[in-house]
Amino acid sequence: MAVDDIYTKSLLHFEGADASTTFTDESGKTWSRGGNAQINTAQYKFGGASGLFDGVGDFIYHPGASPDTDFAFGTGDFTIDFWYYCTLVDASTNYLYSSADGAGTTYPTIYFNTAGKVIYGIGQAAAVITGTTALTSAWIHIAVVRYSGNTKLYINGTQEGSTYADSNNYSVAVARPVVMADNVAANEAKGYIDELRVSKGIARWTANFTPPTLPYGIGGQVIIWGEE
Numbered sequence: 163m164a165v166d167d168i169y170t171k172s173l174l175h176f177e178g179a180d181a182s183t184t185f186t187d188e189s190g191k192t193w194s195r196g197g198n199a200q201i202n203t204a205q206y207k208f209g210g211a212s213g214l215f216d217g218v219g220d221f222i223y224h225p226g227a228s229p230d231t232d233f234a235f236g237t238g239d240f241t242i243d244f245w246y247y248c249t250l251v252d253a254s255t256n257y258l259y260s261s262a263d264g265a266g267t268t269y270p271t272i273y274f275n276t277a278g279k280v281i282y283g284i285g286q287a288a289a290v291i292t293g294t295t296a297l298t299s300a301w302i303h304i305a306v307v308r309y310s311g312n313t314k315l316y317i318n319g320t321q322e323g324s325t326y327a328d329s330n331n332y333s334v335a336v337a338r339p340v341v342m343a344d345n346v347a348a349n350e351a352k353g354y355i356d357e358l359r360v361s362k363g364i365a366r367w368t369a370n371f372t373p374p375t376l377p378y379g380i381g382g383q384v385i386i387w388g389e390e
Contacts, residue, residue, distance in 0.1 A: 165189050166379040169364040171232035172224075175377055176201060176213040176356050185213065185222050188379060191230070196221045196347050207245040207301045207356040208377040213342075217250055217352025221343035226336065232362060233261055233339055235270070235308070235332040241366040242272065243305035243359055248297040250352040251278040257344040257351060258304070259358075262286050263335030264345045270332055272306060273344070274351070280322070282306050282315050284330060286345060291315045293322035301356070303373040309365030319371045 165173050165188050173188040182201040185193040197219030206212040215221065224230060242259060255273050258280075262269035267285040274280050278297035281289045295302070295317045305316040313328040314321050335345070341358065343350040359378055 164379055166359075169361045170359060170378070171362045172358070172360040173378055174213070174358045175209055176206075176358070177209045177211050179203075180211070189232075191224060191232075193222045193341075194225045196223070196343070197350075199342070202354065205247060205354045207247075209356075212245075212247070212354040212356040214354055215342040215350065215352060217252075217256075217350050219347070220350055221340055221347055223337055223340045223347075229334045229336050229338070231334070233334040233360060235362055237311075237329065237331050238363055239307075239309050239365040240270075240332070241305060241307045241359070241361040241364060242270065243303065243307075243361075243366065245301050245303050245356040246297075246351075247299065247301045247354040247356075248274075248278065248352070249299060249354070251276065251297055252352075255344075255349050257340070257349050258342060258355070260340045260344050261332075261334040261338045262345040263338065268330050268332050269335060269338075269345075270306070271344075272304065273349070280304055280315065280317060282313065282323075282326070290326045290328075291323040293317050295322060305367060307365045307367055309368050316367060316371070319367075319373045321370060 178201040180203040199220040202214035259272040280293040282291040
């Protein structure tokens with residue numbers, strides 16, 4: 163398999179043997195894990211597996227001695243999207259995606275609060291968009307999209323929260339992004355994740371849309387522009 167187009171900078175299908183600790187990125191990037199994060203074949207959205215994270219020290223991250231500029235969006239368009247199956251909403255903030263290092267303010271983050279509402283933040287827990295749908299034990303599609311200086315949060319293809327007037331020049335920290343935890347590998351999310359794609363230089367959707375029905379890069383499932 164391969165990435166679906168030139169804008170895709172990272173694509174994880176979370177496929178593999180049950181309990182595997184290898185997380186394959188179709189872009190060729192390397193991902194390392196924390197805790198006992200693993201591939202799981204009991205629950206998945208597409209294919210035959212997903213990533214399982216138990217909420218206690220589990221996460222994956224993109225390692226390296228210097229920041230990977232593929233994840234630094236600058237002032238341009240970008241899309242971060244994935245499927246998530248939540249198995250716990252607790253009394254802490256739980257992170258799903260973070261490029262932050264804890265000090266800067268121009269790093270994109272996606273997390274959910276103690277009410278199970280998905281949030282898009284700038285830096286460490288600086289909420290700028292808050293969703294309205296409470297997470298449940300079911301697969302949901304989450305997408306954050308910036309298009310021409312406006313960033314939107316979509317849950318299952320429907321925009322939630324307000325549109326954020328976004329002029330940020332986004333960068334990325336060393337050994338980031340972190341998936342399913344925050345910048346210090348804490349505030350871990352519990353559940354399953356599938357079909358994580360990071361796209362730079364493109365807004366995959368610009369209005370409400372039908373969530374993907376196939377894995378990216380397979381069977382012609384390539385989404386370039388938004389659909390009504």
